[in-house]
Amino acid sequence: MSHSLFEYVRAYLTSHGPRSGLNPPRMTVPTTERRWGQRLHSILALGSFLAAAIAPAPAIAAEEIRFFYSVAALTLRVESLAAFAADGTTNANIRDFLRVVKPTEEEKAKFQRTLVEPVEIDPLLLSRLLNTDEGDRLLTVLGNTIEIQGGINGKPALRAAMIEAANEPGGLTVLGFFEQLPVNMQINLEKALWRAKQAEYLVGATERLVAVTKAIGLEEAEGYPAVDFAQLPNPATPGSATVVRDRWDLEDPSRDRSFYVDVYRPQSQETGEIPVVVFSHGLTDEPESFSELGELLASQGFLVVMPQHPGSDELQAAALIDGTSRQIFHRNEFIDRPLDISYTLNELERRNEAEFGGRLNLTNVGSMGHSFGGYTALATAGATLDFEHLERDCTPTGPGRFNTALLLQCRALKLEQPLPNLKDDRVGSVFLANPVNASIFGPNGLANVTVPVMVGAGSYDLSTPFVFEQARSFPWLANAPESFLLLIEGDSHVPIPDLDGGSYFAVTSVIGLTLPSEDLRDYYAEPFQAAFAQVFVAGNEEYRAYLNPAYAAYLSQDRDFDAVLIPQASAPALQAAFAAEAEEFRKL
Structure with a gap:
């Protein structure tokens, strides 16, 4: 697969418009790449946060996120996340979450920033990408971990939440994504951590x-x-x-x-x-x-x-x-x-x-x-x-x-x-x-x-x-x-x-x-x-x-x-x- 699709997307998202003609100009690594990399940080943070760190959890319906690990369960309310993202407020709900996750102060600060860092992406373009065969397959894989309550693949809810959050005035954010989920979701931390362990192993296997x-x-x-x-x-x-x-x-x-x-x-x-x-x-x-x-x-x-x-x-x-x-x-x-x-x-x-x-x-x-x-x-x-x-x-x-x-x-x-x-x-x-x-x-x-x-x-x-x-x-x-x-x-x-x-x-x-x-x-x-x-x-x-x-x-x-x-x-x-x-x- 080539780089060119991403080049087109990047050009579109940075308001330069898609390239046209048989010999469109090519972008190079320096300034444009670094700026795009900073914006993409939020997308990557969202993916890693959902797939590994927060991993699959039921119950969010703009109210709460529930994490399961074996027989234990931990609920994190969206309103608690919003308060934490706004000024670092850590109520009892957030403290319980942080007690389990045990982040360093630097990681906690990064998590706070990640919740509200906007991804500048056109909602219409995002919708088109998520509705391609490739986008559908990616959502299916993610939906196997982040499920609709009752064990149903979370693909439709994930797609809807991403697109709706991208329509918000501030752009797509992790917090906005949580707030736009239309139904309660369940995230199985055991499954997510297992997948993270597999991914880590594959990096070592490659080496x-x-x-x-x-x-x-x-x-x-x-x-x-x-x-x-x-x-x-x-x-x-x-x-x-x-x-x-x-x-x-x-x-x-x-x-x-x-x-x-x-x-x-x-x-x-x-x-x-x-x-x-x-x-x-x-x-x-x-x-x-x-x-x-x-x-x-x-x-x-x-x-x-x-x-x-x-x-x-x-x-x-x-x-x-x-x-x-x-x-x-x-x-x-x-x-x-x-x-x-x-x-x-x-x-x-x-x-x-x-x-x-x-x-x-x-x-x-x-x-x-x-x-x-x-x-x-x-x-x-x-x-x-x-x-x-x-x-x-x-x-x-x-x-x-x-x-x-x-x-x-x-x-x-x-x-x-x-x-x-x-x-x-x-x-x-x-x-x-x-x-x-x-x-x-x-x-x-x-x-x-x-x-x-x-x-x-x-x-x-x-x-x-x-x-x-x-x-x-x-x-x-x-x-x-x-x-x-x-x-x-x-x-x-x-x-x-x-x-x-x-x-x-x-x-x-x-x-x-x-x-x-x-x-x-x-x-x-x-x-x-x-x-x-x-x-x-x-x-x-x-x-x-x-x-x-x-x-x-x-x-x-x-x-x-x-x-x-x-x-x-x-x-x-x-x-x-x-x-x-x-x-x-x-x-x-």
């Missing part, structure tokens, strides 16, 4: 799996033939070809679908075949976001095509915010995206003789993708959807219930079956960056991928978490003749300068992580993307030396954050470590 992956990579590096990488050029060095960028407007009448394709064409004096790479962008993103990669590969002699995916791009995100759509993405994008790739390759075949002198090599295409685009690339390479596996993961108690990427994947359960064949036999290799893949394909679906694959992951990825997506699924690519996992320590779902306010605030303030330099992703990812394309798309064996765990170790010298590369042969060790963590998680 341990990253450490295991690094150890595997270092051990693998010692087993490879020694290479003096200092004497070799960086594979991400731009080539000598001049790059011409075109845009094609395509129309597929069989699907009544129109989309554009950004084309990066190399202009050089060389003859012979031209290798082809097709790239799929992520959810709520656009082809233009990956122009640097297109320019780089084209300068090295590749023809690079990047299709737009209408229905899951930035324009679709704008439509949601404008109110002209009710969803973040169209469900049929699970089918249309891979078919967009195939239709783009069909267009290349139609133009090959007239525009490229028949030189395009369309029998061994490299398929690349980011996030939802990673799903897309895998589908074109033969990965099949496993609905039984997906349904198990999408249950409230499934193994991926803390996986944010499930918000996207679970929507596929409503697709009409049988699905059309999404595999394209022209695809000969796949490079995936932060792919959405584990639940929707599962081990059976990924076993159908029989072409070389490189999977890129980031240890700071909050959208497609390493522990749920790449660490879990990489071992399932055992039938790929050559597959690699590239883990970039400190990398997030999008480059640091493009982090949305929520992710920026979460990793720096909530999780307390130290962010790496802005060049982290390009520094590590581009050399491996270029080398992978040279070897498996262009057939240039001189670049195989870079597909080496030792090269990742070489690049990591004198860097605060490391990169590690492991081959499929080491996947069983990662799988064993993941299985051990999963077993401990089940015991919680």
Whole structure:
């Protein structure tokens, strides 16, 4: 999933209006991000307060909040909260609550501020977001903990209270949310604390799996033939070809679908075949976001095509915010995206003789993708959807219930079956960056991928978490003749300068992580993307030396954050470590 939806939301909430056009301006981290982070603090405080600190409780109906723990119960009146928020008044009711919670003076002061800190959010926009499929699923999960009295899922009451509180003159606040709850609610502290314990364990599990992956990579590096990488050029060095960028407007009448394709064409004096790479962008993103990669590969002699995916791009995100759509993405994008790739390759075949002198090599295409685009690339390479596996993961108690990427994947359960064949036999290799893949394909679906694959992951990825997506699924690519996992320590779902306010605030303030330099992703990812394309798309064996765990170790010298590369042969060790963590998680 991409940052772009959040960028749109942020622009809307800060009264700049949604972006429009094909090339909207991008916001960067500095002042705007910090301001958004401060505002988002209230949203995050509300979520953590409800899901962990206050956890589920009955009885609020604008009168009281009741917390249950085993056979004990504690009631907190809203009027007591209001008095405490106003001037710190601690009546007997508040004192009883604080006696149980035992906050420090600093925590108590923060709690007081959190109750009344406003979240500047348009109530209409909030209503639209909460009524998407993804918003509905989030509310269902929260409603399993914060229930309507009698044990009924609290989703309808939570949605109504959030929207009504946002309509208040002072904006959405935690206190206002409590006051707007229409019925008594029950919060089971035991269940909430259990979920908090699980979440805490997953943070540690991620750290341990990253450490295991690094150890595997270092051990693998010692087993490879020694290479003096200092004497070799960086594979991400731009080539000598001049790059011409075109845009094609395509129309597929069989699907009544129109989309554009950004084309990066190399202009050089060389003859012979031209290798082809097709790239799929992520959810709520656009082809233009990956122009640097297109320019780089084209300068090295590749023809690079990047299709737009209408229905899951930035324009679709704008439509949601404008109110002209009710969803973040169209469900049929699970089918249309891979078919967009195939239709783009069909267009290349139609133009090959007239525009490229028949030189395009369309029998061994490299398929690349980011996030939802990673799903897309895998589908074109033969990965099949496993609905039984997906349904198990999408249950409230499934193994991926803390996986944010499930918000996207679970929507596929409503697709009409049988699905059309999404595999394209022209695809000969796949490079995936932060792919959405584990639940929707599962081990059976990924076993159908029989072409070389490189999977890129980031240890700071909050959208497609390493522990749920790449660490879990990489071992399932055992039938790929050559597959690699590239883990970039400190990398997030999008480059640091493009982090949305929520992710920026979460990793720096909530999780307390130290962010790496802005060049982290390009520094590590581009050399491996270029080398992978040279070897498996262009057939240039001189670049195989870079597909080496030792090269990742070489690049990591004198860097605060490391990169590690492991081959499929080491996947069983990662799988064993993941299985051990999963077993401990089940015991919680």
